[in-house]
Amino acid sequence: MIEAVGLTKRYGDKTAVYNLSFQVRPGSVTGFLGPNGSGKSTTMRMILGLDQPTSGRVTIGGFPYRKLPNAPRQVGALLDAKAVHGGRHARNHLLCLAQLSGIPARRVDEVLGVVGLQDVARKRSKGFSLGMGQRLGIAAALLGDPQVLLFDEPVNGLDPEGILWVRNLMKALAAEGRTVFVSSHLMSEMALTADHLIVIGRGQLLSDMSVRDFISTNSADFARVRTPDTEPQQREKLTASLTEAGGQVLPEQDGALRVMGLPLHRISDLAHSADVRLWELSPHQASLEEAYMRMTQGAVDYRSTVDQRAGLQQPLPPGAQPPVQMPVPGQGQPGWYAPPPPQQGGQPPFAAPGQPGPPAGPYGAPGGPGGAPAGDHANPYAQPAAPQQAPAAPAAPALTKPEDAR
Template identity: 85%
Template sequence: MIEAVGLTKRYGDKTAVYNLSFQVRPGAVTGFLGPNGSGKSTTMRMILGLDNPTSGTVTIGGYPYRRLPNAARQVGALLDAKAVHGGRSARNHLLSLAQLSGIPARRVDEVLGVVGLQDVAKRRSKGFSLGMGQRLGIAAALLGDPQVLLFDEPVNGLDPEGILWVRNLMKSLAAEGRTVFVSSHLMSEMALTADHLIVIGRGQLLSDMSVKDFISANSADFARVRTPQTEPQLREKLAGALSAAGGHVLPEQDGALRVTGLALPQISDIAHDTDVRLWELSPHQASLEEAYMRMTQGAVDYRSTTDQKAGLQQPLPPGATPPMPVPGQGQPGWYAPPPPQHGYAPPQPAQPYGTGYGAPVAPPAPNGANPYAQAPAPSATPQPPAASPVPPAAPPAPASPAQPAAPVPAAAPSPASDAPQGQAAAAPASLAKAPVSDAAPTTQPEDAR
């Protein structure tokens, strides 16, 4: 038997387990439940002497684990299935454990057969799958044929056949009078395996009772009653009779009635007395998962939140207008060019280079320029064209200090200023070095006609 009295464990300012007291009795499978971070693994480590409690005691058969003579022959445990030297084969790993505890070598082959690893006994454990590693850890726990067994998530990584095997193994070990203490997060499996439950939350004891009592104490049992759908007046008649008898009746979405406060035979007698036919009269009891969630809802430390995708978007600068929707965005094959590297640029009116199929192609951007930057918006006042390329001239002679430099007259507008907006008149100076035709193409590619 495992007995904990006032067990407390602190890590600095963190209290992992506080004043925990319970008993794990032989002859039954005791489930150890609790949310992540509730102190289950810490409690198991203190039971096995791997951690020293800050206060309180925990004993196995009346003795602390470290004072048990040949503890490996009396207690078997699986806490971490990966705690195996990967270079050793499964058989050599178990053989080394057997030699340390004075267990005969023939026992190694026996437990390999029990867990189903006899065909891979000579393979190195580093090549084992997660389920095979779990089987090897269970074999190590069974090696000394102990009377007390502790398992932490024993079905982790096992397939359905392996889960069924572990379930039957736990029950058979308890039926032999052994003490079996199992920690797991699989509520459906605990409901089929465990006889007794110890539930903790935030290091403190929440419940210590049988599985049946735990479900009844943390769920509202009710009866489901359904009358012929073609006769709704019978449903109302029965609901009134059940309420008059002291029952609490609630309608369900599919037209049935949820009745609490009355036993099933009493509901049947009331329906018979009121001459109401029943299509369904069935008891409903919450599952272990529902009862567990209701019990531990206030002791959960890690809760998910709604994915706030809007929080990932960068706010626009003050006074900036939001970008216009892009045609075709979100459709299959849509491609978004990389954003400009010089900060946010407000959207500009469309340029004559267009976006349709067969439209003229924009001239290439000079080296170092952003290929996706948009041209500046046209203004009402005509802008002077870019200067024509001229050959480099000799540097002018320095002006006399007594004579100010003559002002340079502004260049007269050239006929190019009458060209359509956004072409030669709006071209950047860096593009003026290459001749650009002002005339729009008069023909389209042959495949665009």
């Protein structure tokens, strides 16, 4: 299990991660989400001991990274697939890592087969495509058969078959009881892969809950109802009946009705009682992408002015109020922890999360290649978004540049 408590990282007077606390438990795939510059890569580097926290602590199986016994055999990581000596063959690269960690050479051939690179094992990695480099990085992470795995954008550059393979691999590793922590910007893939989500924005915790609860909390479910187009009086009769029963009814552009606040069976019963024929009665639930966009819309640093003028920003559900400050859904749930507001002129307060999970055995340090995180590159046609106004909320700590806090 990975546990962070009050984790903070500052670069001079800039704060990349502030008072971040969460737990990553074994047996499930935990997605790590957040906009560019939110501090995801910095957090992962602190977990692996590559960066030292300014304050707070992070442990793996109860031990800080630097004090883990037999580290490379217990934790595998993929942070930067390009952190490979381009002149080495793929097999030699893995063989060097295995020898440094006391891993048998036969394991190198095993992981090459797992990631599908056995036919190019004798080729130099500098000639690899982006997807092949990702597979080599995943092989390095799996080399020590670790119990804890961290992946930063593992499907970057992979084709559809490769993406499906990574998805199945993550699920299989979690099903074996391993701790799997995955950072990604592909919401559709996270919806299919992750069981639990940790979302951060501007270095602070936004959400820590299951994927299903995250979507439900940050979206408005509704039913889509359609009556015969040639009988508008039936549409009006149904609208009156649903409104009287406590539902919220809004017209759609194509003539259908959007109904909120009533379950499907209740809508069907009301239509039957009103003697109204239905051409359509279907449920709608927001996708993970929609819920994520609504959750993080106040934590995006770079937003295209063209999109704003064109009205392409993700709309809020009908009747919902736009957030004035970063929400923290999940309050009161087991394991939930909200950081206190930043304090001026001193170290942030330090508090532990609620009830900790069951103790885990000693895990280890990364067996895969490390390296500094690749910087985030903002769209050259984008401009920083206007600062969000949050009444009665203290100013959030300043952030590092995107290349320092991703």
